[in-house]
Amino acid sequence: MKYAYYPGCSLESSSRMYDSSLREVFRCLDLELVELEDWNCCGATAYFSVKETVSLAVSARNLALAELSNLDIVAPCSSCFTILLKTHHMLEGNTELSDKINEALGAVGLSYKGTVRVRHPLEVLVNDVGLDKIRKTVKVPLDGFAIAPYYGCQIARGESSFDDSEDPVFMDKLFATLGARLVYFPHKVRCCGGMLMYTWEDIAVRLVTDLMRCAQENGAHLISTTCPMCHANLDLHLKQVRKLYPEAKPMSTYFFTQLLGLALGIPAEKLGFDLNYIPIDQRLKDVIQRTREVSHA
Amino acid sequence: MVQKSPDRNYTPGKLPLRERALRMAFLQRIHDIPGGEKLHRCIQCGTCSGSCPVSWAMDLMPRELIAHFRAGDIETILHSRTIWLCASCYACTERCPQGIRVTDIIYSLKRLAIDSDITLEHDGAHKLPQIFVDIINKYGRNHELGLMMRYYLRTNPLQLLRMASLGLAMMKRRRITFTPPRVEKALKDIRLIIAHAERLEVPKEIFSPEYRPDTVGYRAIDKVSSRSSKSPSTTE
Numbered sequence: 001m002k003y004a005y006y007p008g009c010s011l012e013s014s015s016r017m018y019d020s021s022l023r024e025v026f027r028c029l030d031l032e033l034v035e036l037e038d039w040n041c042c043g044a045t046a047y048f049s050v051k052e053t054v055s056l057a058v059s060a061r062n063l064a065l066a067e068l069s070n071l072d073i074v075a076p077c078s079s080c081f082t083i084l085l086k087t088h089h090m091l092e093g094n095t096e097l098s099d100k101i102n103e104a105l106g107a108v109g110l111s112y113k114g115t116v117r118v119r120h121p122l123e124v125l126v127n128d129v130g131l132d133k134i135r136k137t138v139k140v141p142l143d144g145f146a147i148a149p150y151y152g153c154q155i156a157r158g159e160s161s162f163d164d165s166e167d168p169v170f171m172d173k174l175f176a177t178l179g180a181r182l183v184y185f186p187h188k189v190r191c192c193g194g195m196l197m198y199t200w201e202d203i204a205v206r207l208v209t210d211l212m213r214c215a216q217e218n219g220a221h222l223i224s225t226t227c228p229m230c231h232a233n234l235d236l237h238l239k240q241v242r243k244l245y246p247e248a249k250p251m252s253t254y255f256f257t258q259l260l261g262l263a264l265g266i267p268a269e270k271l272g273f274d275l276n277y278i279p280i281d282q283r284l285k286d287v288i289q290r291t292r293e294v295s296h297a
Numbered sequence: 298m299v300q301k302s303p304d305r306n307y308t309p310g311k312l313p314l315r316e317r318a319l320r321m322a323f324l325q326r327i328h329d330i331p332g333g334e335k336l337h338r339c340i341q342c343g344t345c346s347g348s349c350p351v352s353w354a355m356d357l358m359p360r361e362l363i364a365h366f367r368a369g370d371i372e373t374i375l376h377s378r379t380i381w382l383c384a385s386c387y388a389c390t391e392r393c394p395q396g397i398r399v400t401d402i403i404y405s406l407k408r409l410a411i412d413s414d415i416t417l418e419h420d421g422a423h424k425l426p427q428i429f430v431d432i433i434n435k436y437g438r439n440h441e442l443g444l445m446m447r448y449y450l451r452t453n454p455l456q457l458l459r460m461a462s463l464g465l466a467m468m469k470r471r472r473i474t475f476t477p478p479r480v481e482k483a484l485k486d487i488r489l490i491i492a493h494a495e496r497l498e499v500p501k502e503i504f505s506p507e508y509r510p511d512t513v514g515y516r517a518i519d520k521v522s523s524r525s526s527k528s529p530s531t532t533e
Contacts, residue, residue, distance in 0.1 A: 009439035014472045038483035040437040045385040046429035049407040052329060052365050057494035058433065061487065082387075093331025104494035108486040153386030158400075191350040191386035198448060199422035200382065203354045236463060275470045277463070 005033035010228035017272025021257040023070035046076040059087040064110040078154040078227035127235040139265030141179030148220035152227035223253040301378035326405035337515035338395040345389035369513035382427040421452030437480035
């Protein structure tokens, strides 16, 4: 199976381990990713707060490029996924608007007819590959791990319809397949504060504290996420969290593709486990060691 | 507290001129959102406020935004912190029993505040998206370090010092870099699309010349919504 790949800006920098682990996992499961040539920023929440038409045109350029390739577009970043999907739906639901956007795209000979399917890699793995195949491919089961599945606010909401919006289960099912234990985590779709971490830090830190506390008190060893923004907020602000919740342990947050990659026997160096700010936990070091043994065997 | 506009001379049945202009501009923006006209279905139940993870920090609850619109008081909404506190998590939109696209409506309020030069007095939240836009227009992609540095320099330079050690740790891991990312060949294309779309940004005139939205309440929405899009089923 072949997909157009839209990494998004965060996957080039702050979340580059999401990019490398996703590519590794897809390769391991015989899925081909063709990166869109010269893709541009999706506009994120920020562009949409300033200009509507321009932000839709910027986002639609990527959809137009994917449409030329005739492939589904895979967008791992929650914000990109949401914005691309939203753009697709807004243009579908409003002909006046789509005429305008196509006029703007026409300036460089592009157009968007509205035929692209925007996909999230989590959904691709569960629906297109299937949990059965993944189960058969597992080399190092993640048993002994208690994981808090944190989906973040966006991937199950808005125009997205692949999973339940209040209680999504795709990541739960995936990790259960890998042998991990899922902890009770009622905050699985609660907002991490996103960009509020820069604009109103005290407010965002309270949201992050709620998340970390919920994971810790329910016995999680680590948090698994699907979103670069969530990852950054959970990974980088332990010091501030401890002012509100002094008992906070250094709980690591990893992208679900990193953990999946480990279970599939991909060497840890290729998955970027050393890039987190919060130091790696001992339990995970042991699994990484086992992965090493498997790959040498 | 919400700031009040200095000029509030009410004539019964007539909105102040500025409020009238804001109201028309807002209705125009609602018109562009597929399903935006559902705003008139609001029953003030407060599900949005109860679902919002940051409503405790807001000066106006999300429900109150709609109440203020209904009462003919957009000006107060645009001066509130609320619209800038929305982190766009879509919890309210997801749960609204009336299918109102609250998050999208808040986005349009942010745009209206920027277009009307209404900014927050003590907080710089409204500056972040504008700096982001400048970066995208320049490079085609986001430059995380550039965004942070510019934002803190304009709002709270001391924060740069506080973030220095974290920044260095991130640089060591190459999770942020000094050099901005660049689209290789297509930057010219992206800038052309942006320039073109800028010209189309001006909302289309959806009101007849004699229409004046002095009617408060939800009725004004019905008057313009009929020309709006087909309602997509996804919002049901």
